């Protein structure tokens with residue numbers, strides 16, 4: 001709030017802001033640092049803030065597990081699931097935003113409520129279906145599941161964005177002779193690019209970090225980074241250097257991605273609750 | 276009469292034509308049909324299995340089980356513990372993240388040196404995958420011997436605590452809160468910033484102190500954003516899984532087992548599909564009850 | 580070019596009837612204005628003509644052909660929206676080109692058309708600009724240009740000027756009227772502003788709550804409002820309305836006594852059955868005469884004098900709780916609390932029966948068309 005306040009108060013607020021920020025961020029900072037330590041340095045007490053950085057841990061991680069295999073799976077699954085989810089969401093959100101009927105609101109809420117069903121409730125049948133359709137431990141299988149899990153959220157987000165597009169612009173298109181397809185592709189979509197971008201961003205992040213289905217539906221072939229990192233838990237957990245290096249590798253891409261896209265992201269995440 | 280100065284409200288979204296409504300249904304159907312299948316088929320299967328004797332590794336177990344899977348589950352003290360832990364986790368994390376998030380949103384709305392960077396640091400944990408968060412906290416931070424927190428306790432003369440052993444549920448809750456607090460800050464900060472300057476200035480001119488401003492201006496303004504945070508977080512918190520699996524594996528005993536983890540353990544560790552499915556059905560029932568309340572809140576949000 | 584005919588058009592949303600049977604004929608080249616208070620259904624009617632809204636019941640004919648089931652683009656209409664509804668991601672040229680492109684017009688022909696229109700609308704320097712870089716007036720012109728290039732049979736406007744400031748609005752009013760004279764295209768124009776209606780229309784359609792109250796030329800509505808609603812809606816400041824009692828009705832006209840004690844004989848068709856009942860007398864502010872008079876002299880006190888320069892609007896309290904507005908060309912000396920004398924020239928008075936329907940004048944004013 002733009003309030004004039006004393007210099008002392010300013011400094012106090014600034015310090016508090018920074019202390020809390022650093023405290024919250026510290027685990028990630030420490031992870032990054034520890035990744036460059038030798039295993040001895042990593043578990044030294046008192047912890048070393050200054051040390052001779054080494055790439056030993058990274059080298060060992062790459063040697064032990066094929067990072068690129070997991071990373072590629074993650075990228076394929078996230079991009080694939082996001083792409084299909086957006087593709088399905090655009091017509092649905094268009095219909096709800098611009099051709100609303102009596103049941104539109106109900107449909108929207110129902111979609112959201114499917115998202116509230118705990119995956120664990122349907123773990124067994126999904127697992128068995130995936131097994132029987134040979135989609136278990138495949139990129140396609142996990143991408144489908146991720147896509148379906150995120151679909152209610154992407155539809156909802158796009159719906160909020162589309163509702164911000166003034167209807168008269170679409171109607172002007174109709175008057176100008178655009179058919180439904182042209183109205184969506186030539187008039188609406190170019191206007192909604194920022195909204196589609198933030199929806200895609202969120203979907204990417206959710207897929208990247210999805211753990212439940214990743215851990216239960218994949219084992220080796222299609223295992224994404226979530227599984228890669230889980231394999232570094234106990235008993236190897238005590239190798240802090242390796243663990244940190246692997247963790248850094250798993251989160252760095254999406255973290256940097258998130259930093260740059262936070263403004264975009266938040267616009268969609270508020271579901272229209274913040275104008 | 277100078278009607279020209281009258282402001283005209285934007286036209287409401289109009290339900291164009293009947294042909295429009297038909298193509299509306301057509302455009303909607305792919306997503307709706309997929310979600311219907313996705314939400315109904317596994318549900319029915321779960322329901323079916325929950326009344327069967329079905330063990331993945333014991334083929335001698337088969338046939339109709341009646342309510343025995345449910346009976347077995349509902350009378351299992353572990354189940355009640357899991358239920359309690361689920362509720363604890365959801366409520367605890369919601370309280371921490373919404374309460375803390377609101378305060379931090381107001382804090383990071385203030386001007387100070389390097390505010391932009393501080394904000395980015397605060398929201399970072401949201402982008403970190405649950406398995407990594409859990410591993411980081413379990414090992415680098417909270418390890419009873421090598422963890423940073425152990426070292427800090429020792430350096431002030433205290434005996435380090437094995438957090439995950441001594442306070443498993445509280446510790447898991449703390450880790451999960453660390454992941455979700457940034458989300459709340461992200462949303463609520465945007466909401467605080469959207470408070471228009473005129474309203475703030477009017478409050479200042481009215482002589483409202485910081486506390487009064489917070490209570491009467493900021494909090495009411497945040498209510499919609501808070502609804503959204505509660506909704507989204509609840510969806511995820513009800514199904515927390517990876518953090519528990521990585522840190523405590525539900526232990527010691529079942530001290531940190533929630534419903535999600537319990538069903539997982541039944542199904543994929545004990546191969547008891549029938550029992551796990553009964554748990555799944557119960558989880559779905561609970562989620563539906565929660566969802567009912569949430570959806571109501573969101574529906575109100577939609578009106579506005 | 581085109582005639583438009585509405586035959587008992589109705590519109591129902593869910594269960595609420597918004598347009599309750601509108602019949603209207605619009606001649607070729609006519610400039611017709613739909614006017615009425617907000618929410619009376621003007622836009623709905625226009626959008627039904629445009630094809631953006633289903634017609635619940637009735638027939639819509641363009642050039643004699645029923646077009647109820649024809650899509651908006653195929654009706655040969657162009658519409659200018661209140662918010663302009665320009666495509667924000669296209670520049671001015673592309674905005675105007677869009678419809679032509681969809682109609683598969685060859686590139687060279689498109690270019691020729693757009694350049695010609697841009698020239699008339701003085702948009703040439705802005706063809707490469709995006710709508711966001713233009714002022715309100717320029718955007719308005721682009722919206723009009725986008726309609727003109729399509730060479731439509733009928734132009735539809737939905738409150739096109741209401742987002743402009745007063746000065747620009749006046750200027751655009753003149754431009755639109757000039758443009759219409761030049762193009763001679765049938766035009767349907769929606770506004771809630773009676774000044775726009777009066778200044779531009781060949782024919783005004785006054786709507787209220789989904790029904791037509793009156794159709795006529797601006798001066799006809801001004802001089803011969805069919806009922807209280809039209810009387811109040813047309814003219815600014817609005818017509819003064821006073822309660823009156825009919826005391827006699829004969830060949831001379833109808834004699835009424837006002838609450839102020841004045842009595843006026845108005846030359847309307849006499850209706851003996853109304854003697855003794857109460858009616859409403861209406862007189863426009865510009866027709867009230869200041870100064871003492873033999874016929875129906877009245878007294879009052881100035882509450883407020885609005886000096887507009889050439890004109891003065893006097894808000895005068897004539898009796899307890901009854902105020903009238905008097906418009907006068909002089910009156911510079913009058914200020915609040917000054918006593919004034921006035922009279923109501925009978926030839927300018929209107930009478931409305933208990934149902935608010937105007938009692939027909941004996942002599943209709945000749946309307947210079």
Ligand SMILES: Nc1ncnc2c1ncn2[C@@H]1O[C@H](COP(=O)(O)OP(=O)(O)O)[C@@H](O)[C@H]1O
Nearest residue numbers: 288289290592597616617618619620621622623
């Ligand atoms: N899609 C709709 N659903 C229900 N009522 C509507 C809809 N669109 C308009 N209306 C109602 O129809 C009436 C007329 O609206 P409109 O034609 O926009 O009025 P105007 O343009 O004269 O201000 C209003 O009362 C409005 O609330």
Ligand SMILES: [Mg+2]
Nearest residue numbers: 621622623738
């Ligand atoms: Mg309107």
